[in-house]
Amino acid sequence: xxxxxxxxxxxxxxxxxxxxxxxxxxxxxxxxxxxxxxxxxxxxxxxxxxxxxxxxxxxxxxxxxxxxxxxxxxxxxxxxxxxxxxxxxxxxxxxxxxxxxxxxxxxxxxxxxxxxxxxxxxxxxxxxxxxxxxxxxxxxxxxxxxxxxxxxxxxxxxxxxxxxxxxxxxxxxxxxxxxxxxxxxxxxxxxxxxxxxxxxxxxxxxxxxxx
Amino acid sequence: xxxxxxxxxxxxxxxxxxxxxxxxxxxxxxxxxxxxxxxxxxxxxxxxxxxxxxxxxxxxxxxxxxxxxxxxxxxxxxxxxxxxxxxxxxxxxxxxxxxxxxxxxxxxxxxxxxxxxxxxxxxxxxxxxxxxxxxxxxxxxxxxxxxxxxxxxxxxxxxxxxxxxxxxxxxxxxxxxxxxxxxxxxxxxxxxxxxxxxxxxxxxxxxxxxx
DNA sequence: TAGATTGTTAATCGATTAACAATC
DNA sequence: TAGATTGTTAATCGATTAACAATC
Numbered sequence: 001x002x003x004x005x006x007x008x009x010x011x012x013x014x015x016x017x018x019x020x021x022x023x024x025x026x027x028x029x030x031x032x033x034x035x036x037x038x039x040x041x042x043x044x045x046x047x048x049x050x051x052x053x054x055x056x057x058x059x060x061x062x063x064x065x066x067x068x069x070x071x072x073x074x075x076x077x078x079x080x081x082x083x084x085x086x087x088x089x090x091x092x093x094x095x096x097x098x099x100x101x102x103x104x105x106x107x108x109x110x111x112x113x114x115x116x117x118x119x120x121x122x123x124x125x126x127x128x129x130x131x132x133x134x135x136x137x138x139x140x141x142x143x144x145x146x147x148x149x150x151x152x153x154x155x156x157x158x159x160x161x162x163x164x165x166x167x168x169x170x171x172x173x174x175x176x177x178x179x180x181x182x183x184x185x186x187x188x189x190x191x192x193x194x195x196x197x198x199x200x201x202x203x204x205x206x207x208x209x210x211x
Numbered sequence: 212x213x214x215x216x217x218x219x220x221x222x223x224x225x226x227x228x229x230x231x232x233x234x235x236x237x238x239x240x241x242x243x244x245x246x247x248x249x250x251x252x253x254x255x256x257x258x259x260x261x262x263x264x265x266x267x268x269x270x271x272x273x274x275x276x277x278x279x280x281x282x283x284x285x286x287x288x289x290x291x292x293x294x295x296x297x298x299x300x301x302x303x304x305x306x307x308x309x310x311x312x313x314x315x316x317x318x319x320x321x322x323x324x325x326x327x328x329x330x331x332x333x334x335x336x337x338x339x340x341x342x343x344x345x346x347x348x349x350x351x352x353x354x355x356x357x358x359x360x361x362x363x364x365x366x367x368x369x370x371x372x373x374x375x376x377x378x379x380x381x382x383x384x385x386x387x388x389x390x391x392x393x394x395x396x397x398x399x400x401x402x403x404x405x406x407x408x409x410x411x412x413x414x415x416x417x418x419x420x421x422x
Numbered sequence: 423t424a425g426a427t428t429g430t431t432a433a434t435c436g437a438t439t440a441a442c443a444a445t446c
Numbered sequence: 447t448a449g450a451t452t453g454t455t456a457a458t459c460g461a462t463t464a465a466c467a468a469t470c
Contacts, residue, residue: 037451066450200361
């Protein structure tokens with residue numbers, strides 16, 4: 001990964017994948033160069049913001065020309081660490097866990113779900129897409145013998161803290177948390193929360209406000 | 212809904228459901244009053260921010276006392292519009308669509324998934340939890356005869372724009388978009404994007420940055 | 423009453439936008 | 447070269463934090 005000049009704000013972190021997505025679309029449509037202005041129109045942001053954001057990581061453009069689409073696409077991919085594979089285990093083989101395990105889009109970005117685990121004996125050995133559901137007590141051994149970077153928690157909040165701790169104790173440092181609770185696992189563990197109910201409440205509230 | 216004094220920032224909108232969640236936990240644990248300071252410690256934000264946020268909607272506290280937990284919980288519920296039921300239809304009966312249709316937590320907040328639709332004839336009439344999968348051409352009639360507020364798009368991005376337009380044409384004004392594309396449907400339509408792949412990329416990038 | 427804690431104004435901080443010299 | 451557009455500095459805007467008078 002390219003080393004950023006200074007601290008990257010959360011806002012920039014969230015915009016990088018969007019630049020990547022839009023540039024991918026431009027690559028697909030055969031467009032070879034683009035100015036910050038044209039990209040800004042496409043993405044509905046300001047050109048200034050695009051130039052500021054990119055310059056956290058380096059000068060990828062050329063005065064008078066703009067940006068080479070495919071090379072910028074590749075550079076942002078590198079910044080986001082998409083060059084290497086990222087292995088994921090899913091904890092919880094309910095509907096959401098199974099949906100995650102079978103979601104096709106992750107693989108395109110190098111994220112591979114390589115295991116799905118549950119506590120329910122009933123589910124042991126059942127298929128979840130290409131995977132077989134395993135029992136949680138097999139998890140430590142599985143992590144040890146596979147290069148697991150990310151643990152996804154698709155379990156009730158009552159289980160979340162305990163399961164997260166098992167992941168962390170076995171060396172997983174990235175938690176993708178779908179449980180409705182905040183996890184505090186120490187400075188060296190990164191947690192990304194996805195709270196679908198709160199997302200829905202936000203939608204409904206924004207609509208009521210007319211925003 | 213209480214009428215806010217001035218424009219509510221996106222940051223505040225996203226924090227309100229978190230206040231609601233934490234206050235709900237306090238209610239459950241039998242705590243009857245709390246100061247902004249104690250709540251700030253619990254939620255890992257500043258007390259100042261809590262007081263500022265709440266005062267967008269009214270003065271819910273009392274000097275020298277703090278906030279009454281259950282009454283603040285109820286007030287925020289009202290602000291978020293949780294008093295009334297919100298009906299949802301899910302478009303797309305793949306793994307994600309089916310997971311959403313069977314997700315238990317929405318109902319607790321008054322969000323009811325009342326229909327799930329797909330284009331695939333193979334799926335017609337199959338069970339998705341308590342619902343039967345219907346065909347998309349039944350959607351306009353379904354919306355007309357039910358009070359549908361929200362449409363959830365759990366479909367590929369190639370279909371998203373067209374399906375969103377069907378929803379909007381039939382009067383749905385809130386789109387919960389899981390497809391990997393931006394939708395621009397006019398000022399009177401509220402769109403909430405949930406891009407799971409981008410969420411994963413964000414997690415991985417933050418971990419690489421050590422944030 | 424004295425102590426606690428709010429609601430609100432003022433200060434600070436950080437992110438976004440604007441401007442423009444550098445340069446392809 | 448002339449025109450276009452970047453990278454970057456400066457200005458603005460908005461959100462967060464601090465401070466404190468009001469008051470329960």
